[in-house]
Amino acid sequence: MRFSSLLLVLLVSAAASLAQPTVSNGGVLNGASFDKSGVGVTPGSLVSIFGSNLASANAQASSIPLSVSLGNVSVTFNGVSAPMLGTFPMASGPNVDQLNVQLPWELTGATVQVVVTNNGTKGPAQNVTLAPVSPGIFSIPPGGGQAIAINSDGSLAAPAGSIPGVATRPAKIGDSGGLMILATGLGPVDSSIADGANSLDKLRHTTTTPTVLIGNVPAQVVFSGLTPQFVGVNQVNVAIPAGTPTGNQVPIQIQMGGQTSSANVTIAVSQ
Numbered sequence: 519m520r521f522s523s524l525l526l527v528l529l530v531s532a533a534a535s536l537a538q539p540t541v542s543n544g545g546v547l548n549g550a551s552f553d554k555s556g557v558g559v560t561p562g563s564l565v566s567i568f569g570s571n572l573a574s575a576n577a578q579a580s581s582i583p584l585s586v587s588l589g590n591v592s593v594t595f596n597g598v599s600a601p602m603l604g605t606f607p608m609a610s611g612p613n614v615d616q617l618n619v620q621l622p623w624e625l626t627g628a629t630v631q632v633v634v635t636n637n638g639t640k641g642p643a644q645n646v647t648l649a650p651v652s653p654g655i656f657s658i659p660p661g662g663g664q665a666i667a668i669n670s671d672g673s674l675a676a677p678a679g680s681i682p683g684v685a686t687r688p689a690k691i692g693d694s695g696g697l698m699i700l701a702t703g704l705g706p707v708d709s710s711i712a713d714g715a716n717s718l719d720k721l722r723h724t725t726t727t728p729t730v731l732i733g734n735v736p737a738q739v740v741f742s743g744l745t746p747q748f749v750g751v752n753q754v755n756v757a758i759p760a761g762t763p764t765g766n767q768v769p770i771q772i773q774m775g776g777q778t779s780s781a782n783v784t785i786a787v788s789q
Contacts, residue, residue, distance in 0.1 A: 542570075543644070548702065550564070558647035560648070560702075561623050561624070562705075564603065572636060575607065593632065601619060601620040623710075628648060632646050651774050655771075663782070689787050702752055728774040733762055
């Protein structure tokens with residue numbers, strides 16, 4: 519290789535390593551719904567951060583409590599370190615990287631500033647709107663599709679045989695075991711918990727009980743709180759009442775604090 523060509527390669531490599539991580543405007547979204555309406559994100563919840571040069575390699579957390587550094591990437595909100603779940607360069611297309619983190623519980627106010635540091639290079643601060651609640655139901659794909667709603671036998675409330683390798687069956691009206699919905703953004707809980715920790719030590723309830731609509735029919739909420747094993751994930755257990763519509767794509771929504779999650783998230787329901 520000629521000296522000039524080698525120099526060019528070295529210069530390009532150095533420039534790439536020093537490229538500033540940049541969070542997209544409005545690029546911090548509810549980690550379940552990817553809601554872009556601008557309602558904001560909620561302390562304690564899981565969020566996804568989108569932008570450029572946010573990460574150099576795929577990495578996923580392998581232990582709990584979560585670390586505040588993963589794959590040489592760290593994130594702060596108003597200077598508070600965020601527990602990291604995953605880093606995914608070019609996860610959503612060319613030059614669009616994704617980070618999955620927990621928004622620290624202790625954040626307050628209407629807005630905070632997020633800063634990403636990648637391989638020692640700190641990016642510019644980007645404003646993020648906070649909301650007391652911002653309900654989002656996990657689904658496949660995120661933001662619309664099959665809800666992560668689990669029947670009492672551990673199967674997903676989806677049409678039978680609809681997902682290869684996954685046990686599925688419609689949720690049944692009046693099933694005594696009920697339905698467990700996984701979500702995030704349901705706000706404060708009745709007992710404090712450390713950032714990055716799960717809730718295996720005790721049962722934690724949300725301080726506000728949400729309304730759950732299945733085909734626009736209110737379901738009976740049996741429990742609303744943190745799921746024991748997952749960091750930043752809410753669990754809502756409901757009983758499906760008589761009069762609930764049936765079908766393979768019945769909308770399921772969480773309503774609280776004047777916010778309603780997407781009607782594009784669905785479950786299968788049968789008699």
